[in-house]
Amino acid sequence: MRQFTAVVNPAAGGSSGTAALLPLARLLREAGARLDTQYSRSLEHAQEVARQAGGQGHVVLAVGGDGIAGCVGGALSGTDAVLGIVPAGRGNDFARALGLPTQPAALSELLLHGSPRPVDTIRVSSAVHAETSVLGSVYAGVDAVANRHANTSRLLRGAASYYAGGLRAVLGWRPAAYRITVDGTVHERRGYTVVAANSGFYGFGRNIAPDARVDDGLLDVVVIRHGPKRLFFTMMNELKTGAHLARPEVEVFRGREVLIEADRAVPYGADGEVEAVLPVTVRVQPGALNVIH
Incomplete structure (x- = not known):
């Protein structure tokens, strides 16, 4: 027993x-x-x-x-x-x-x-935060700001706190110029956020990376490029089903190691707790954790 x-x-x-x-x-x-x-x-x-x-x-x-x-x-x-x-x-x-x-x-x-089964984890390395491992995702940009608002909300709970936090974050957001290096290949994009996802869900059930798998040895890197703020609010609802992937403003890369940089001190978060600013390097750790699921 x-x-x-x-x-x-x-x-x-x-x-x-x-x-x-x-x-x-x-x-x-x-x-x-x-x-x-x-x-x-x-x-x-x-x-x-x-x-x-x-x-x-x-x-x-x-x-x-x-x-x-x-x-x-x-x-x-x-x-x-x-x-x-x-x-x-x-x-x-x-x-x-x-x-x-x-x-x-x-x-x-x-x-x-x-029976315990192995799942991947993410190693997070940054000059301004102690190296650590997390499970779900690392997100840099407006969603990190939104998560901070949701976690500090005293009036709202659950999905409502995340939606209100997202609204507040987007209204105050100005586009960042990202430099995203995935397994050595550089992608430069201007926009709202970059998410390196081990699992598909974040932000209270939003399916940011529908094709992500916790045991495939890869990270799905979702980039939401710049567009009208009203479009971002529409995408917040589409994140529930993964329909946002059909938007031309959304790109997905896949890889094992991702370096995320920006033209300013853009905040990033991980699994709802880690809070720091870019740059950050994330690496998948295949089958590093045994989980009963």
Whole structure:
């Protein structure tokens, strides 16, 4: 029987990650599994707890949203440890990409009996931020600004916070001149954003990279070039279905290593938590993490 260590973000989704864990914990314990619960005081503390538990052979559960999943998953990347994800945040986009169940009964069954499978992770390197590994995507531009607004919103939750954050970010955005180097090939574009995606979803279910796969050893690099701001708002809705890919303002490249630069200090983010400014280098790490999914 598996032994679990749950690393909980107590403020996930603006409420409590604990609420999502309680019914799941009861089912796991009733099945005979052991479960230790640790509440994260910071991302660094969460990583420390995850590495220690993983080293002891425990299945490490990341309880919260994409921030804690990326943080814990990144800490375990490159090890033999096994990650389980308990979606309890605002977006839960990496869990969505994996097709994880949200109901406690189905999730407990998966965690108890599901087989770990390798997924890719992303190594993020920057002169202004410590090197780290994340799971879902690295995004540079207006979406990084939007994510910051969504995470600091006190009045709105869920999809509404992301939409309002996007509206605020786009209205104040001026086009950036990007230099995007994908596996040595340089692409210069002027526009809104560049997303290096390991998984397809970000920003509360927006399917920014519909063809991205978490186990193909590649990153899908989505570029949204400059256009009228009203067009960008239209594309925000199209991101739900992937219809934005038909727009001439949208390009997709694929590769293993991506350097993103710009003509000014454009902000970038990763998995909802990392915040810094360009330039940044992202590299895919094929099959670096074992996840139950």
